[in-house]
Amino acid sequence: MTTLSKITFGMAALFTASFSVAVIGAQSKAPEEIKLPTPKPGQYEHKAPTLADIQNDKDLHPELRKVILKGRDLFMNTQQLRGEYVFNDMNCKSCHMGEGRMAWSGPIWPAATTLPDFRGKNGHVNSLEERIAGCFSFSMNGTPPAYGSDTMLALSAYHQYMAKGAKMYDKNIAGRGFGHLGKDIPEATTYANGEKVYQANCAICHGSDGAGKKFAGEIVYPPLWGDGSYNWGAGMTRIFTAASFIQNNMPLGQPGRLTDQEAWDVALFINSQERPQDPRYTGDAKETREKFMNFHNATVYGTEVNGKILGQHDNTGEKPFLKPEALKPRTFK
Amino acid sequence: MKLKPIVMIVASSLLIPSVFAASDAQRGQQLAMQGDGSGAPCLACHGANGEGNAAGAFPMLAGLDEGYLFRTMKAYQDGTRVNPVMSMNIDNFKEQDLLDLAAYFSQLSVPKPSAPSATTELLEAGEKLATLGNWDAYIPPCSSCHGPNNQGVDENFPRIAGQHASYIEQQLKAWQQGQRTSDPVQLMEAIAKRLSDEQIKAVAAYLASQPAQ
Numbered sequence: 001m002t003t004l005s006k007i008t009f010g011m012a013a014l015f016t017a018s019f020s021v022a023v024i025g026a027q028s029k030a031p032e033e034i035k036l037p038t039p040k041p042g043q044y045e046h047k048a049p050t051l052a053d054i055q056n057d058k059d060l061h062p063e064l065r066k067v068i069l070k071g072r073d074l075f076m077n078t079q080q081l082r083g084e085y086v087f088n089d090m091n092c093k094s095c096h097m098g099e100g101r102m103a104w105s106g107p108i109w110p111a112a113t114t115l116p117d118f119r120g121k122n123g124h125v126n127s128l129e130e131r132i133a134g135c136f137s138f139s140m141n142g143t144p145p146a147y148g149s150d151t152m153l154a155l156s157a158y159h160q161y162m163a164k165g166a167k168m169y170d171k172n173i174a175g176r177g178f179g180h181l182g183k184d185i186p187e188a189t190t191y192a193n194g195e196k197v198y199q200a201n202c203a204i205c206h207g208s209d210g211a212g213k214k215f216a217g218e219i220v221y222p223p224l225w226g227d228g229s230y231n232w233g234a235g236m237t238r239i240f241t242a243a244s245f246i247q248n249n250m251p252l253g254q255p256g257r258l259t260d261q262e263a264w265d266v267a268l269f270i271n272s273q274e275r276p277q278d279p280r281y282t283g284d285a286k287e288t289r290e291k292f293m294n295f296h297n298a299t300v301y302g303t304e305v306n307g308k309i310l311g312q313h314d315n316t317g318e319k320p321f322l323k324p325e326a327l328k329p330r331t332f333k
Numbered sequence: 334m335k336l337k338p339i340v341m342i343v344a345s346s347l348l349i350p351s352v353f354a355a356s357d358a359q360r361g362q363q364l365a366m367q368g369d370g371s372g373a374p375c376l377a378c379h380g381a382n383g384e385g386n387a388a389g390a391f392p393m394l395a396g397l398d399e400g401y402l403f404r405t406m407k408a409y410q411d412g413t414r415v416n417p418v419m420s421m422n423i424d425n426f427k428e429q430d431l432l433d434l435a436a437y438f439s440q441l442s443v444p445k446p447s448a449p450s451a452t453t454e455l456l457e458a459g460e461k462l463a464t465l466g467n468w469d470a471y472i473p474p475c476s477s478c479h480g481p482n483n484q485g486v487d488e489n490f491p492r493i494a495g496q497h498a499s500y501i502e503q504q505l506k507a508w509q510q511g512q513r514t515s516d517p518v519q520l521m522e523a524i525a526k527r528l529s530d531e532q533i534k535a536v537a538a539y540l541a542s543q544p545a546q
């Protein structure tokens with residue numbers, strides 16, 4: 001392509017994007033309408049406690065209350081661990097919206113009621129702390145606080161308190177994780193449509209370059225790709241995970257605003273951009289993809305997009321290492 | 334991804350008026366004193382220092398983001414913001430005039446907020462809503478878009494800390510009534526329409542009590 005035709009194409013893409021604003025607007029429901037999936041019959045629902053509940057619960061020992069509140073503070077402002085355990089611009093609340101309390105927004109209490117349990121991602125039985133460690137290793141592009149440390153205790157205490165009154169070991173939970181759209185990417189899903197949806201609905205906050213926005217050094221809108229974002233091993237890189245998250249949570253305050261197809265398209269677009277390396281990288285992205293196919297079958301990592309193999313690089317972002325110590329297999333005899 | 338940088342350049346040249354560099358704050362000051370030739374000058378309502386007027390629900394303009402001020406004045410001209418007084422007093426300004434006015438008001442230093450007149454209960458309810466939101470009703474905290482301490486982020490997410498409560502109340506109601514549709518992706522409209530009158534009063538009182546920096 002000559003430079004000139006690239007520019008023409010770029011402008012055409014832009015005009016198409018601005019045209020699609022009107023079309024999308026016309027298809028969408030009223031912005032204030034909250035459209036969320038309906039729980040399936042028999043699915044368990046739990047209303048997680050609020051901040052006021054933590055503050056007013058007479059059953060809590062004052063020391064425990066302090067620990068839970070510390071955990072909440074770390075959850076809402078995880079950047080206080082930047083450079084030690086966190087090496088990108090994310091906070092726990094970036095993906096677990098609404099203080100980690102809300103169904104359809106990655107509620108955290110199910111981790112406390114269903115773990116220890118076997119996890120397919122690492123192929124062994126995980127504790128609650130190990131599950132939190134997973135988020136630090138992948139979504140936060142970092143390394144977890146030590147098991148049993150004050151920071152880990154505070155975070156797990158917040159998780160467990162959010163589960164107060166919830167049924168143990170019931171795994172049929174409404175609005176758990178991100179997956180209501182199913183795992184199969186519809187055939188109609190395209191990068192080009194995703195880019196239009198992105199520019200029309202997401203770029204205003206997350207930027208045309210996906211880098212998010214800071215003000216006075218504080219992260220306001222988290223980056224969706226690039227060095228400041230989640231790495232190639234994060235659950236959110238799975239197209240179905242991102243599609244379900246986006247549809248129920250984005251644009252902020254407008255659950256259900258995008259159609260299913262728009263959510264799939266934009267999830268594919270966002271997750272076709274470069275980001276820090278998967279900590280499980282073998283030195284070859286295609287090989288890493290094959291090795292962890294149980295995970296990467298839902299991502300485009302190690303595949304060719306726009307003429308490049310995604311993830312074929314040594315960039316770990318701000319993190320000065322590839323793999324955290326904590327990521328290791330566990331077996332029982 | 335070869336295409337992306339070019340799209341970005343084209344996009345940013347459309348979003349950010351390139352004539353910004355040529356805006357003239359001094360000329361803006363003159364225009365603010367003269368008006369658009371057929372109405373009241375800006376200073377009549379917004380004050381000699383851009384401090385606004387709480388009693389009249391005239392917003393403080395001093396120190397607001399330049400791009401936001403320009404975008405807002407354009408919105409009054411194109412009808413995506415409706416206010417009979419503003420529309421009448423601004424309709425004759427040309428684009429360059431608006432750029433100069435935006436430059437002028439954005440450069441004014443921010444006045445200190447007056448002592449809050451609201452009750453402690455109202456301020457506390459407002460603080461709760463503004464800083465924690467009410468997620469069960471899908472009302473995120475103000476700062477999730479308006480930035481740390483609600484000091485604003487850019488031309489789309491203005492500073493709301495220190496703004497007059499009367500004006501914030503009036504604008505949230507304008508969103509509810511469809512008289513303000515200039516917000517990108519209807520981000521504010523969605524939230525405003527979920528707020529009760531009491532919540533609007535509380536959040537406006539709290540934000541007004543907060544220092545603009």
